[in-house]
Amino acid sequence: MRFRLSALTGFFSLALSAPQANAQADAAKELPAVTVTSEYQGSFKANTVQVGTFRDASPLDVPQTSNVITREVLDAQGANTLFGALRNTAGVTRAQLNGSTFDNIAIRGIFVENRSNYRLNGSLPVVNLLDIPLENKERVEVLKGASSLYYGFVPPSGIVNLVTKRAGKAPVSNLTVSANQHGGANIHADLGRRFGGEQQFGVRVNLLEGREDIGIDNFSGDRSLAAVAFDWRASDKLSFKLDFERYRKNVSEQAAIAVPAAVGGKVTLPGVPDARRNLAGEWQKFDAEASNLLFRADYALNDNWAVLFEAGKARIERERNFSQFQNYNLATGQGTLRIFFNRAQEWENENYRTELSGRLPGQWMTHELALGFATNERSQNPGTSSLADVPQNLYTPLTVAERSPGIASGPNRSTIKDTGWYLFDRISFGEQWQVMLGVRGSRYESVTSSTRYQAKELNPAAALMYKPTHRMSLYGSYLEGVEETGFAPGNRANAGELLPPALSRQTEIGIKAEVAQGILFQAAYFDIKRPSTTVDSGNRFVLNGLAQYQGVELAASGEVTKNLSLIASLLFLEAKQLNAANAATFGKTPDNTPERTASLFAEYRLPTVPGLALSGGIYYVGKRPVNNENQAFVDSYATLSLGARHTTVIGGKRTTFQAVVDNVTDKNYWSTAGNGLLGVGAPRTLKVTAKVEF
Numbered sequence: 288m289r290f291r292l293s294a295l296t297g298f299f300s301l302a303l304s305a306p307q308a309n310a311q312a313d314a315a316k317e318l319p320a321v322t323v324t325s326e327y328q329g330s331f332k333a334n335t336v337q338v339g340t341f342r343d344a345s346p347l348d349v350p351q352t353s354n355v356i357t358r359e360v361l362d363a364q365g366a367n368t369l370f371g372a373l374r375n376t377a378g379v380t381r382a383q384l385n386g387s388t389f390d391n392i393a394i395r396g397i398f399v400e401n402r403s404n405y406r407l408n409g410s411l412p413v414v415n416l417l418d419i420p421l422e423n424k425e426r427v428e429v430l431k432g433a434s435s436l437y438y439g440f441v442p443p444s445g446i447v448n449l450v451t452k453r454a455g456k457a458p459v460s461n462l463t464v465s466a467n468q469h470g471g472a473n474i475h476a477d478l479g480r481r482f483g484g485e486q487q488f489g490v491r492v493n494l495l496e497g498r499e500d501i502g503i504d505n506f507s508g509d510r511s512l513a514a515v516a517f518d519w520r521a522s523d524k525l526s527f528k529l530d531f532e533r534y535r536k537n538v539s540e541q542a543a544i545a546v547p548a549a550v551g552g553k554v555t556l557p558g559v560p561d562a563r564r565n566l567a568g569e570w571q572k573f574d575a576e577a578s579n580l581l582f583r584a585d586y587a588l589n590d591n592w593a594v595l596f597e598a599g600k601a602r603i604e605r606e607r608n609f610s611q612f613q614n615y616n617l618a619t620g621q622g623t624l625r626i627f628f629n630r631a632q633e634w635e636n637e638n639y640r641t642e643l644s645g646r647l648p649g650q651w652m653t654h655e656l657a658l659g660f661a662t663n664e665r666s667q668n669p670g671t672s673s674l675a676d677v678p679q680n681l682y683t684p685l686t687v688a689e690r691s692p693g694i695a696s697g698p699n700r701s702t703i704k705d706t707g708w709y710l711f712d713r714i715s716f717g718e719q720w721q722v723m724l725g726v727r728g729s730r731y732e733s734v735t736s737s738t739r740y741q742a743k744e745l746n747p748a749a750a751l752m753y754k755p756t757h758r759m760s761l762y763g764s765y766l767e768g769v770e771e772t773g774f775a776p777g778n779r780a781n782a783g784e785l786l787p788p789a790l791s792r793q794t795e796i797g798i799k800a801e802v803a804q805g806i807l808f809q810a811a812y813f814d815i816k817r818p819s820t821t822v823d824s825g826n827r828f829v830l831n832g833l834a835q836y837q838g839v840e841l842a843a844s845g846e847v848t849k850n851l852s853l854i855a856s857l858l859f860l861e862a863k864q865l866n867a868a869n870a871a872t873f874g875k876t877p878d879n880t881p882e883r884t885a886s887l888f889a890e891y892r893l894p895t896v897p898g899l900a901l902s903g904g905i906y907y908v909g910k911r912p913v914n915n916e917n918q919a920f921v922d923s924y925a926t927l928s929l930g931a932r933h934t935t936v937i938g939g940k941r942t943t944f945q946a947v948v949d950n951v952t953d954k955n956y957w958s959t960a961g962n963g964l965l966g967v968g969a970p971r972t973l974k975v976t977a978k979v980e981f
Contacts, residue, residue, distance in 0.1 A: 329359030331852040331890075332807045332845030338409045338430045338448040339437040340657055340711045340725065347799050348713075350723060350750035350762040352431040352811045352840055358452075360844075360854055361421060363890045363902055365465075365930065365947040365974050369419055372427040373447070374906050377840045377856035378884050381959035385966025387501060387541040388573040389418045393961070394431060395836055396862050396880030397444035397817065400771065402634060402665050403705075404441050406448045407581055408530060411599035412438075412663060413449070414634045417575040420534050422475050423493035423514040425452045431840075432813060433768030433793040436725045436748045439663060439705040442770040443791045443815050451516045451530050454479040454489030460981035468973045473497035487520040499538045502970045503562070504684075505569040508538025524587040535576040542567035542624060543964040544681070545613035546913045554919035557617055557681060559955045562970035566624055566679050568687035571608035578602050592645035601636040605629070606670075611964060612679055620682035628692035631670035638663045655713040662706040671695035701735040703771070711748075718757070723750040729769060731788055740787045744769045759800040766793045770817070775828035786830055791817035806845040806853075813838055819864050821872055821915045822963065831915070832866025834877050853889040860884075864915065875917040879961035881909035888928075898934040902947075903927070913960045921957035921965065926950045941980040948973050 333355035334345065341349045354376040356366075366372050370390040373379045378395040392399045399405070401415040413419065421427070431445035438446060459479035466472040479491040495512040514532035521527065542565060547554055581599035588594065607629040615622025642659035673693040679685055707729035714722045725748040733740045750764035768791045775781040797811030814837045821831035838860035846852050862880045864872045876882075888904035907925040912918075932945035950971045958968035 329357065329362075330805065330846060331357060331360050331363075331854050332805055333357055333426065333428075336428060336430070337450050338406070338428050338446055339434055340709075341430070342409055346807055346809075347754070347758070347760045347801070348721070348752070349430075349799075350752055350764040350797075351766075351795060352797065352809060352813070352842070354429045354431070354842055354856070355844070356427045356854070358425050359852070360888070361424075361427070363852075363900070363930070363932070364888065364904065364928065365945060365976060367421050369415070369421070369427070369447070372421060373429065375854050375856065375886050375888060376429050377842060377858035377886070378431075378838075378860065380879060380881060380884065380908055380911070381966065382879055382961045383959060383964050383966070384543065385541060385958050385968065387503070387506070388536070388538060388575075389416060391959075392447075393879055394429070394444040395813075395815070395838065395858070395860060396877050397442055397815075397836065398961075399444045399447060400442050402636065402667075403438070403663075403771070404444060404446055406438070406446055407579055407599070407601075408450055408528075408583075409448050410583070410597045410640060411579060411581045411601055411638050412636045412665070413579050413601045414577065414603045414636060415447075416603055416605060416634060417534070417577050418510070418536055419449065419577075420495065420510075420512045420514075420532075421449075422477070422495050422512060423452055423491075423516075423532060425450045432795060432815065433748075433766040433791055435729070435746055435768035435770070436709055436711065436727050436766070437659075437661075439661065439707050439727070439729055440703075440731050440769050440771050440788055443766075443768050443793055443817055451514070451532075452477070452479070452491050452493065453516050453518060453528075454481050454491045456481065456486075459491070461978060462981065463976060463978040465974060465976040467500070467502075467975075469500040469502035471498060471500040485520075489516075489518045491516040499536070502972055503541055504565040505567060505687075506539045506541070506565060507569055508536065508572070510534070510536040510538070526585050528581075528583040530581045531579070533576070533578045537572060537574040539565070539569045540567060540571055540573040540607065540609055541565045541966075542571075543609075543611040543966055545611050546919070546960075546963050546965060547615070547617065549916070549918045552916075552918060554913060555617060556913070556919050556921070556957075556965070557615075557620075559957055560681065560967055562950075562953075562955050562967050564684060564967070566612050566681070566684050566687075567608075567610045567626075568689065570689045571610060571626065571687070573605075573607050573609070575603060575605035575607075577604075588645075591648070592643070595640075595642050595644075597638070597640040599636075599638045601634075601638075603632075603634045605632040605634075607632065612681065615681055620680045622679060622681060623676050624679035624687065626675045626677065626690065628673045628675070628695070629670055630672070630692065630695065631668070633666075633668040633670065635666045636663065651716065653715045655715070657711040658709075660708045662704070665703040665705075667701045669699055699736050701733065703733045704731070706730045719754050721750075721752040721754070723752070723764075724748070731769070733771070733788075742769070742788050744790070746790075758802075759798070761796075761798050763796045764794070766795075767791070768793065779822065779828040780826040781828060786820070786828070789818035789830070791815060801845075804846045804848055806843050806847060809840075809842040811840050813840065816865075819866060819872075819877060819915075821869070831869055831872060832864065834862060834864045834866075836860065836862045836880075838862075850892045850894055851889065853887065855885075855887045857885045858883065872915045875915060876912050878914050879911050879959070881911045881923070883907070883909035883923075890930075900932050902930040902932075911960050913965065914963065921960050924954065924956035924958070924968070926954060926956075926968070927952060937979075943976075943978045943980075945976040945978075946973065947976075 819834035953971035
């Protein structure tokens with residue numbers, strides 16, 4: 288679905304011409320002059336978490352590391368991509384791809400599975416094989432570690448939850464125009480209203496149309512978004528929510544660079560290419576469209592008990608001309624660009640959940656219970672694929688003439704069905720002690736044209752929490768998870784093969800506290816053991832025993848003073864493979880896993896210049912091995928971002944102007960590794976934005 292700018296602005300004008308908007312416009316003519324002050328209305332700290340069994344819980348009551356990137360942080364940074372948001376959390380790195388089309392992400396060195404670990408409003412597993420837009424999202428959350436109790440077969444990297452904007456008490460009519468120095472530009476309309484005799488209906492609409500350019504050679508494209516969030520309070524006991532979003536992206540895809548073959552057990556990497564260099568042709572498009580639909584109904588049985596029902600469907604259709612540069616000579620740069628023509632690719636997720644939750648009060652012990660049943664079916668049609676090899680040079684790129692797909696191989700369709708029930712009990716002893724117990728029974732089945740797996744699992748979860756004050760909690764937890772071990776990537780001999788599911792275990796101890804003016808501080812030690820994968824001598828993607836991830840993670844977010852906000856994170860990680868049967872990888876660090884990551888972003892609102900805020904951020908990722916044998920490492924890197932925004936009143940309308948520069952030093956660096964591929968970070972980018980609140 289595509290939207291022209293005239294249609295988008297026409298909708299915005301039509302919305303403002305509604306009676307309510309006219310009434311507001313008339314009233315505005317009679318209002319006195321508005322003075323913009325430096326008073327800060329939002330927060331870098333979230334008061335609740337909206338993911339898993341901890342929906343609506345305070346972060347202090349969650350016995351796992353959780354990070355929330357609020358709308359205020361996203362706006363202050365001008366972030367509109369997943370990696371742009373998640374770089375504010377410890378342990379997040381790009382994986383395999385450099386982000387020119389969508390963000391492949393790993394957390395704590397563990398890949399975030401693209402079909403199960405990304406959730407919409409804590410429920411629907413959306414398919415992250417196309418950039419998920421953030422313009423209609425209120426915040427992005429990460430619940431790190433094993434999450435199988437609520438979400439079934441998922442890797443213990445963590446759940447990334449995207450919470451949509453909804454209509455609030457105050458009407459919203461915002462128009463935002465943004466552009467970067469490379470030629471990219473967007474226009475975005477955000478409209479929210481409540482209506483009805485008792486304001487029982489709410490609608491939030493987001494529309495976006497944009498031209499894409501990220502500052503690399505041979506790149507062009509566009510994207511669009513249409514999203515609506517509807518809610519209805521039918522009565523004091525019954526309410527409904529409906530979310531629908533449809534988005535599209537059609538852009539050139541930057542070529543990946545293959546890791547050279549090892550010589551004498553060592554890999555020699557090429558120098559980091561210029562960030563603007565693209566070895567692929569502009570005609571090599573990534574054309575994808577996604578739609579997500581989620582319905583939820585809540586009914587209060589009485590003051591202590593309620594039921595919910597959720598149903599949702601996510602779908603992506605995609606055609607792709609991906610390429611990787613390989614078999615090259617380090618001295619001359621001469622090599623081969625292998626182009627993969629993928630046609631008629633489809634992914635579809637259907638998700639259903641019903642849950643009974645309630646409270647059993649007692650004189651000295653209180654139970655908060657949740658009993659639920661969920662089923663998720665994921666189907667994949669990888670479409671047809673073919674490939675072509677053309678000469679290319681790393682140092683002096685050649686123009687890649689447009690090619691047509693060759694003889695295509697047939698599809699290898701697959702279906703995964705993950706069904707389970709779960710029971711969770713939070714037992715409170717007074718105000719200081721909590722014991723959390725949970726269990727999930729799962730039935731898993733995966734079917735491809737060549738393989739079939741079935742598994743039944745019963746997995747426990749337990750946590751103990753002590754709260755010496757209402758602003759501090761100490762906890763210890765043990766979680767078991769079951770996970771899919773993944774599909775073989777497209778550049779492997781067994782491409783598309785689904786590996787069997789496996790068990791992971793996690794222990795964590797931590798402390799959370801609210802300090803200063805409103806800073807949420809978190810510190811945790813974690814120990815995760817999970818299945819490991821590798822590439823064998825036949826270029827097959829296979830299981831490779833276990834890997835262990837141990838680390839200490841620190842995080843802080845919120846307001847230091849009324850004028851200074853920050854969000855910061857730090858991770859010390861030790862990861863190693865425990866596969867004694869494979870001497871080449873035993874004791875080595877899993878590929879693309881850094882020992883250190885850190886981030887710090889702060890915004891200062893100048894009290895002497897009302898409405899003006901200055902910001903800066905630094906993001907660090909340590910060195911990472913390019914393969915499981917640790918035959919080479921990409922260097923560590925740090926990027927710097929600077930920004931300023933000023934809010935004033937023009938023509939009676941609150942208006943914000945903003946400028947953000949990412950990668951201020953225009954550093955060239957390897958931004959990603961994994962699966963035998965390397966990617967280069969984005970060049971320096973200046974983004975300017977103007978937002979008018981009608």
